[in-house]
Amino acid sequence: MSAPDVEYLRPSTVEEAAALLERYRDRAMLVAGATDLLLDMRFKNLLPQCLLDISRLPLNYIREEDGELALGALATIGAMERSDLLRRRYETLVDAARNFGSPQIRNLATLGGNIGHATPSAEMAPPLLALDARVRLVSARKKRDVPLEAFFTGPGRTVREPDEIIAEFRLPVSLRSRGTAYLRHCARETLDIAIVGVACSLSLDDGERIRGARIALGAVAPTPIRASEAEEVLRGKVAEEAAFARAAELAAVASRPISDVRASASYRQEMVRVYTTRALTLAAQRARTGERG
Amino acid sequence: MKYRVRVRVNGEEYEAQAEPHLTLVTFLRDQLGLLGTKWGCGTGDCGACTVLLDGRPVTSCMVLALSADGREVTTIEGLARDGKLHPIQEAFVEHGAVQCGYCTPAAILVAKALLEETPSPSEDEVRRALAGVLCRCTGYSKIIDAVLAAASAGR
Numbered sequence: 372m373s374a375p376d377v378e379y380l381r382p383s384t385v386e387e388a389a390a391l392l393e394r395y396r397d398r399a400m401l402v403a404g405a406t407d408l409l410l411d412m413r414f415k416n417l418l419p420q421c422l423l424d425i426s427r428l429p430l431n432y433i434r435e436e437d438g439e440l441a442l443g444a445l446a447t448i449g450a451m452e453r454s455d456l457l458r459r460r461y462e463t464l465v466d467a468a469r470n471f472g473s474p475q476i477r478n479l480a481t482l483g484g485n486i487g488h489a490t491p492s493a494e495m496a497p498p499l500l501a502l503d504a505r506v507r508l509v510s511a512r513k514k515r516d517v518p519l520e521a522f523f524t525g526p527g528r529t530v531r532e533p534d535e536i537i538a539e540f541r542l543p544v545s546l547r548s549r550g551t552a553y554l555r556h557c558a559r560e561t562l563d564i565a566i567v568g569v570a571c572s573l574s575l576d577d578g579e580r581i582r583g584a585r586i587a588l589g590a591v592a593p594t595p596i597r598a599s600e601a602e603e604v605l606r607g608k609v610a611e612e613a614a615f616a617r618a619a620e621l622a623a624v625a626s627r628p629i630s631d632v633r634a635s636a637s638y639r640q641e642m643v644r645v646y647t648t649r650a651l652t653l654a655a656q657r658a659r660t661g662e663r664g
Numbered sequence: 665m666k667y668r669v670r671v672r673v674n675g676e677e678y679e680a681q682a683e684p685h686l687t688l689v690t691f692l693r694d695q696l697g698l699l700g701t702k703w704g705c706g707t708g709d710c711g712a713c714t715v716l717l718d719g720r721p722v723t724s725c726m727v728l729a730l731s732a733d734g735r736e737v738t739t740i741e742g743l744a745r746d747g748k749l750h751p752i753q754e755a756f757v758e759h760g761a762v763q764c765g766y767c768t769p770a771a772i773l774v775a776k777a778l779l780e781e782t783p784s785p786s787e788d789e790v791r792r793a794l795a796g797v798l799c800r801c802t803g804y805s806k807i808i809d810a811v812l813a814a815a816s817a818g819r
Contacts, residue, residue: 377683377684377685402728406726409708409725409728410707410708412685413707418685422684422730424731426731473708473795473796475711475722476708476723476726478717479723479726479727561792562795562796
């Protein structure tokens with residue numbers, strides 16, 4: 372990369388960063404973990420007028436506060452993988468973090484970057500969807516929360532305005548009777564992009580009847596999606612194979628995959644069915660055994 | 665435009681000027697002359713450029729040099745002490761874990777970070793830690809043997 376002059380700015384507060392982004396808008400590119408940014412610069416020949424390095428903003432945290440789980444946008448995937456809090460109460464996030472990229476990439480890549488980049492296969496999106504996450508966007512003008520479901524608008528596209536920074540993700544705290552899981556299907560075990568990813572969350576009454584369910588799918592539609600009809604059919608049912616099989620069929624119908632180098636559309640749809648059943652089974656097992664403190 | 669970067673590499677303070685788009689691997693190799701860190705794919709896939717950033721392995725082709733400002737970097741050159749190899753390096757030599765050598769600095773640095781956090785890893789933990797270091801000689805078994813041996817020697 373030989374380049375005309377590129378400006379490099381590294382604010383230390385969110386207010387400062389928001390003021391700079393208001394000035395530069397889409398002439399600036401945000402630097403956090405930079406693992407997607409550097410690929411875009413190289414392969415899409417993108418060279419912004421300004422690299423706005425937000426990596427030092429105080430947005431690197433994983434904590435429960437005010438009855439919610441708060442995940443700072445700069446929390447790395449590696450930190451999430453190693454978090455005891457997430458392992459005890461939000462297993463689906465740890466399942467996804469463990470499968471993300473390589474260990475070295477996990478130590479760089481941030482949650483905000485993975486969601487903000489909005490690839491249909493974004494590993495962390497299905498778990499966050501299954502946990503009813505909201506995205507907190509901050510600009511010099513205002514602060515707003517967007518349900519993650521309404522955040523993605525297409526491959527690489529979101530409702531984020533050019534002057535907005537993804538500051539954090541907020542999720543309802545985990546209930547004791549809930550189990551969650553994320554499973555993905557890949558050609559190889561590591562360093563691969565999911566052919567299909569399925570996250571789910573099950574709340575059980577007395578370890579038996581399903582009070583509520585969430586099912587989210589990655590890599591099988593232009594954006595990560597919820598499978599609402601599959602969720603509905605589970606409500607009030609006994610958490611067992613028959614109910615899971617029915618929900619998995621509806622999840623497969625909800626998916627709108629493409630055929631590409633990784634898999635054909637029909638194979639993906641079949642894998643949605645298979646992996647939804649498996650993920651629901653694992654989530655129910657976790658809800659019953661209470662893998663949590 | 666160039667910007668100042670101050671970074672601690674292998675315990676030594678460096679101050680230099682770098683362009684905003686310069687990556688850490690190129691900075692280490694071309695500006696600091698530390699050629700132990702290898703440039704492989706340049707896309708964060710192969711792991712050959714792995715260094716420790718504040719103690720954790722990262723692919724240095726996916727890090728802007730300016731983002732390393734104020735942080736601590738360990739490269740393979742930082743492991744030997746007074747001309748004596750680090751125990752993990754010794755184990756790699758003893759177990760024949762070095763073939764062409766291109767992935768070796770990365771594998772050793774990943775092992776160092778692993779053993780500092782998990783002094784007695786299982787074989788599965790070693791394999792998971794090494795998942796991001798591709799060895800195109802395919803000498804994985806001996807690398808895993810060497811890391812496990814270094815772990816038992818350190819106990």
